Amino acid sequence: xxxxxxxxxxxxxxxxxxxxxxxxxxxxxxxxxxxxxxxxxxxxxxxxxxxxxxxxxxxxxxxxxxxxxxxxxxxxxxxxxxxxxxxxxxxxxxxxxxxxxxxxxxxxxxxxxxxxxxxxxxxxxxxxxxxxxxxxxxxxxxxxxxxxxxxxxxxxxxxxxxxxxxxxxxxxx
Amino acid sequence: xxxxxxxxxxxxxxxxxxxxxxxxxxxxxxxxxxxxxxxxxxxxxxxxxxxxxxxxxxxxxxxxxxxxxxxxxxxxxxxxxxxxxxxxxxxxxxxxxxxxxxxxxx
Numbered sequence: 001x002x003x004x005x006x007x008x009x010x011x012x013x014x015x016x017x018x019x020x021x022x023x024x025x026x027x028x029x030x031x032x033x034x035x036x037x038x039x040x041x042x043x044x045x046x047x048x049x050x051x052x053x054x055x056x057x058x059x060x061x062x063x064x065x066x067x068x069x070x071x072x073x074x075x076x077x078x079x080x081x082x083x084x085x086x087x088x089x090x091x092x093x094x095x096x097x098x099x100x101x102x103x104x105x106x107x108x109x110x111x112x113x114x115x116x117x118x119x120x121x122x123x124x125x126x127x128x129x130x131x132x133x134x135x136x137x138x139x140x141x142x143x144x145x146x147x148x149x150x151x152x153x154x155x156x157x158x159x160x161x162x163x164x165x166x167x168x169x170x171x172x173x
Numbered sequence: 174x175x176x177x178x179x180x181x182x183x184x185x186x187x188x189x190x191x192x193x194x195x196x197x198x199x200x201x202x203x204x205x206x207x208x209x210x211x212x213x214x215x216x217x218x219x220x221x222x223x224x225x226x227x228x229x230x231x232x233x234x235x236x237x238x239x240x241x242x243x244x245x246x247x248x249x250x251x252x253x254x255x256x257x258x259x260x261x262x263x264x265x266x267x268x269x270x271x272x273x274x275x276x277x278x279x
Binding site for chain 2: 160
């Protein structure tokens with residue numbers, strides 16, 4: 001519980017400070033990069049879960065994550081192509097990726113029911129963090145209407161994932 | 174006393190209503206941008222629901238009481254026939270924040 005909360009808080013404050021470090025709100029090419037990176041991170045975590053999880057429900061949840069996040073990211077790629085925008089790497093994306101790599105290594109050490117629990121706890125915390133970033137930073141900062149609308153759809157999907165993860169986690173106990 | 178005279182008439186009406194088969198119809202429910210629309214639908218047993226999922230995401234229409242569980246793949250229309258009476262709250266298993274109500278009369 002403590003680890004989960006502190007990880008979420010650390011991620012949140014890092015997201016905040018990374019954006020602040022740039023001195024201004026993120027630009028559309030940066031927002032596109034952050035959103036896409038956030039999706040890739042969850043897909044990687046899900047692929048690890050598909051290989052490692054012992055519970056059928058957890059595996060199924062991970063498969064849902066791959067399917068949905070790939071669908072969102074495909075839409076994001078189609079949109080940046082259409083808008084002729086090149087996603088731009090930035091401190092927030094870098095921080096997210098770095099943390100995700102550490103988390104994957106940490107989860108990789110766990111096994112069985114312990115892994116399942118930790119993966120789901122991280123899914124809940126991660127979606128909370130991303131949803132909060134979408135609500136307070138990314139959506140308000142997006143200037144292109146289509147990008148904003150895609151982020152809003154993403155927020156609804158990810159809020160669904162958060163609830164779904166909470167439900168699967170509750171069933172495990 | 175006076176109402177007694179009307180009892181047979183009332184009984185006939187009630188029985189009549191039960192015997193005459195209700196006209197089964199097709200009702201459309203659309204899923205667009207993670208929203209079931211209309212959010213509240215009244216139907217009858219025997220009616221067909223035509224579920225159209227306009228999203229690129231897979232969804233489900235899953236009754237909370239277990240009466241039905243319909244998979245609605247992305248960009249597809251599927252149908253299901255209502256078999257049980259009740260006011261049923263349903264949701265999407267993949268995105269439990271998607272909720273709606275189907276009221277099914279006899």
